[in-house]
Amino acid sequence: MLTFVARRLLHAIPILLGVSMLVFGLVQMIPGNPIDLLLPPEAPPELIAQMTAAYGFDKPLHIQYFSWLGRTLQGDLGYSIFTGAPVARELMSALGNTFVLAVPAALLGFALGVGLGALAAFHQGTWIDKAASAFAITGVSLPHYWFAIVLVVIFSVTLNWLPAQGMGFEGLPGSFAEARSLVLPVVTLSLIPMGVVARVVRATVLEVLNQEFVATLRAKGLIDREVLLHVLKNAAPAALAVMGLQFGYLLGGSILVETVFNWPGSGNLLNLAIFRRDVPVMQATIVVLAFFFVLVNLLVDIAQAAIDPRIRR
């Protein structure tokens, strides 16, 4: 198991390097030049040249890449071209705000998804199955910015129970009252993971239930709860794979949901950086998000191997 973990960690290095190259290359391909946006059109050519040199945009691409990579590896993400603030600070704050939504949304979505999926599979073909599956499909198909607005209309405007938008706190919520602003965005964001996980869990549990060993479990005289434990553990690796991906998407933030709830998360930050051609912010955001994506999938790989010994090789 330990060698498996070590090998997966080593595998992550070339993946991250590849990601960094891809990110750097793609950002370079974006049309438009940050210096043009920063300086007025009538700026003298000397000033443009001076600014270009200051940001290192005059050097050959591979030199730019390696110096950027070197600085990034040392934790120096540079300064925003637009605001002049350190990228690291903006990014930490935005990612933190997204985390505060993503973690509870993932927990809620995964718990509901596993519950609905298992329920549907164990009652295959009955109205319970149909109701649970319909609920899951609805969750994936609803445009969630629309659902967010409906939630706001019901719970904020009509009932006045929950805040319509804004975080109302910094970092982590300090009290129950502050946490109320989390409810609507978290519920909205949990819909897609819930639906996707429910579909996969239902299919996987059905597959497991058709395996011969389930007959053995019943022939052993185990009670339903014990049989369920066996089935879920067998279904877990497939479900975890999907959960890892879904959590990765949540970390990227949802620009639509963040806009509806005026939430300063990573989706917001990235969107803003793209419109401003703020190259350092874009590159840093994408690379850090990609890093988390790789990290989450690494953890999923390890968890799968811990659950299913046949994966450890």
Add this chain to the structure above:
Amino acid sequence: MKHEAIIDEPMVEVRDLHVSFGKGAGAVRAVNGVSFALRKGEVLGVLGESGSGKSVMLRTLLGLLPAHARTEGTVTVAGQPVLSLPPDALRRLRGSTVAMIFQEPMTAFDPVFTIGRQIAETIMRHDRVGRDAAMKRAQELLELVAIPSAKGRLANYPHEMSGGMRQRAMIALALACRPSVLLADEPTTALDVTVQIQILLLLRRLQAELDMAVVFVTHDIGVAVEISDRIGVMYAGRFVEEAPIEALVDAHAHPYTRGLLASTVHGQRKGERLETIPGAPPNLAALPPGCAFAPRCRHADDRCRAEAPEPRVVGPSHVARCHHLSAGR
């Protein structure tokens, strides 16, 4: 908690059992009137081709059929009416008084739990002991089925064992709560021939030591002869012949039994061409009105095709269903 049977009361008694799947004309009739009784310490071999209903019959004995199966008749196992037992009582019967061994030990074990854990959880469920005591008992069971270095094997996952070893572990699992009835569903079919013999000898020894009643389902007549006291030959969901082992080999009465015996390989007929039974087993969704074997039987006449034969006594404890009993000899 064991239901000790009085000397002559059968451990397993099946009366006119019918099992079908689906309704109306398209229903698949897997078992069509099986009756037999099995005493303590007795081994009944159930011999039949694939699709003869033998596995369905065996699973019925443990109430393991899918929910859409329809059953008729009575099944009494260790004094319990299996078909009408409430789920909880049925669950207590399974794995404790009545245990089952499956054909393919690779798929019959849960791949993501250790062998030790899978044996121990049965013991913990039925005998209400703690994990340590259950693990200790699991180790004794692995020793009982002659698995070397049993203690270390407890921590093995099913895929870490060889086929023969897995089937030994499966037997250990079945014996976990000292069952009085053992149901074996082709337990040697998936194994190499040399391993088959070891497993058969092991089963035979344990059966005698623990005085279990065993129903042993197989399609291999050699295996059936090796392990059984009596054999029921199953065709299209019926016992077409049931006899003590010597009578079945030497004085079989049914043409199907004769065909089965003639189509096995053995040394005395070296160089001769093997006989086969022409045709294929009948479609269980569209059984003929008469004898189900008639379309493949060279003795069949109009009566065979019109009227299903009733069981007739051929000798002591020897029964066959055929209109032309002497033709099988």
